[in-house]
């Protein structure tokens with residue numbers, strides 16, 4: 001699968017799933033616009049690693065909870081890399097708490113990043129995609145875009161919203177050479193999930209190993225984590241010619257979580 005000549009923005013690509021996706025798209029030949037929070041040395045190391053595939057790699061430090069910074073990231077991709085052909089809205093955060101205790105600022109920031117940032121990025125990127133008559137929009141939702149879990153009000157609301165937003169983008173772009181899909185992962189062992197496991201171990205007086213096993217067995221019939229590489233392969237498939245008529249879909253990679 002060659003993505004030579006294509007440019008991809010992957011939000012939240014300094015860590016976890018986003019970094020896995022950036023690695024796969026770079027290896028396939030796409031120029032990459034990285035984004036996310038990280039120390040300058042860490043960003044330089046990722047840029048050097050991805051550049052080994054002989055692709056151009058840019059970095060936007062945009063805080064995507066701020067709409068003007070989302071727009072600036074898209075504009076930077078157009079000016080530095082010549083466009084935005086593939087947009088992967090991946091950056092996301094979590095907060096776990098019952099609704100009565102859910103802090104307002106956590107609700108606001110989760111909705112801003114996990115949902116609204118995707119809207120602002122798509123709105124800014126569509127003119128460049130339409131001008132080329134080609135585009136791929138891939139929104140990293142979650143199993144929580146399809147089903148709920150207690151204590152994750154903002155996250156579940158945002159991810160359900162993202163799945164719905166993706167369907168509308170697909171309908172509006174159906175004859176523009178653009179596809180829009182969401183991917184709904186189950187558990188992937190990244191810093192976002194490692195924090196939840198550590199918090200549970202502290203609250204329950206258990207070990208991280210015990211909580212890792214408990215986390216999987218509570219929700220996921222398949223007792224193993226998906227990997228950022230697995231997610232990268234699915235994004236690559238959607239970006240390839242094989243994905244040309246897959247649009248408006250919510251594709252699960254969840255070890256059977258939502259089959260129940």
Ligand code: NAD
Pocket residue numbers: 011012013014015016017018035036037038062063064065090091092093113114140141142143184185186187188189190191192193
């Ligand atoms: P992660 O914590 O490893 O990475 C999150 C990335 O987002 C980092 O690069 C971080 O710097 C960036 N980020 C955070 N706040 C930002 C902001 N305001 N502006 C710009 N970038 C910001 O998390 P992950 O597990 O790789 O999650 C990536 C996506 O996958 C998220 O949307 C998450 O909801 C989703 N997801 C994860 C899992 C899982 O099990 N890990 C499961 C389903 C869905």
